[in-house]
Amino acid sequence: MKTFDVDAFAPPLRVPHLTAPPVLLRPFAISDLAMVRQASTDPLIPSITSVPRTYTDDAGRAFIERQHDRAVQGDGYSFVIAEDADPTSGVGSIGLWLQEIESGRASIGYWVVAAARGRGLAAHALRAVVEFAFGELAIPRLHLFVEPWNTASARTAQAGGFGREATLRGWERIDGEQRDADCFALLHDEWMRLG
């Protein structure tokens, strides 16, 4: 069994390819510009990520470069979610973020473009990242933050094995407002027991 070692997160990190049919996770590529363009039209995604609200090819390329930089700087792993039947066409993104890794915890965030929703793809992607974070990196605690109205995201978290812990009041600033968030968490030991 791998053991947690904070030194393993020294930059630069390498974003691996993960397979978890029916999805695969891979690093961002320039072929993902069309997906970034679609994501920029979503009412929520540009508010909670650095996806540009006003899309241009330059802004899209800068977004993709930022995703590569996250690994280079050691901030975390930013993956594209693609369907394994069409690996070059991304349908969304999932990130494993390491800002608090010295405390033994990491956070996860995800989005899927509207045209690819309704098939549970984010839950498949989440289970793949959990497997990587616990199985390969042995991170002790994973958590994610969901606005209380966001049932699709809460259901995704639960499908990934995460349990709701608390509502954090005024947790995050989104679109100029201090918003509540439900914290969902999964511990390495719990995941091991789930088998």
Ligand SMILES: CC(C)(COP(=O)(O)OP(=O)(O)OC[C@H]1O[C@@H](n2cnc3c(N)ncnc32)[C@H](O)[C@@H]1OP(=O)(O)O)[C@@H](O)C(=O)NCCC(=O)NCCS
């Ligand atoms: C959250 C998100 C990634 C989920 O995408 P997805 O994988 O296509 O999820 P699905 O549409 O298959 O829905 C997952 C579950 O939520 C349920 N659901 C979806 N929309 C719902 C709604 N409006 N009301 C109630 N339940 C809903 C589905 O029925 C499904 O339930 P099940 O697990 O019982 O089958 C996607 O909606 C998204 O990108 N949203 C915008 C960005 C976002 O909210 N990111 C998360 C921030 S915390």
